[in-house]
Amino acid sequence: MTDHEPLPTAGLQHVTTFCGQCSCGCPELFVDPAADEDRRVVVTDDFGSSIRMSLAQLAVIVDDARNGVLDDLLGAGGSSAPLRAAGAR
Numbered sequence: 001m002t003d004h005e006p007l008p009t010a011g012l013q014h015v016t017t018f019c020g021q022c023s024c025g026c027p028e029l030f031v032d033p034a035a036d037e038d039r040r041v042v043v044t045d046d047f048g049s050s051i052r053m054s055l056a057q058l059a060v061i062v063d064d065a066r067n068g069v070l071d072d073l074l075g076a077g078g079s080s081a082p083l084r085a086a087g088a089r
Helices: 055-066
Strands: 013-017 028-031 041-044 050-053
Antiparallel strands (some): 041 050
């Protein structure tokens, strides 16, 4: 696989594409109904890699985002800002 070759997604249910404004192979979120519960959520990136997590883990990320945990990362204008220490809230 090259750095920009998409991962096979047959059998996965597409949830959303992050960006979608270009043709660079944007990150995508899928659900794998055939996977074990702890590996059901699949996030692919534009470099041919993916991560898997449970729906419970995804819920923590969504809750953290809603509660502003990621705000410093994105900065006020959406630009990059220094990262907080891992696990800092």
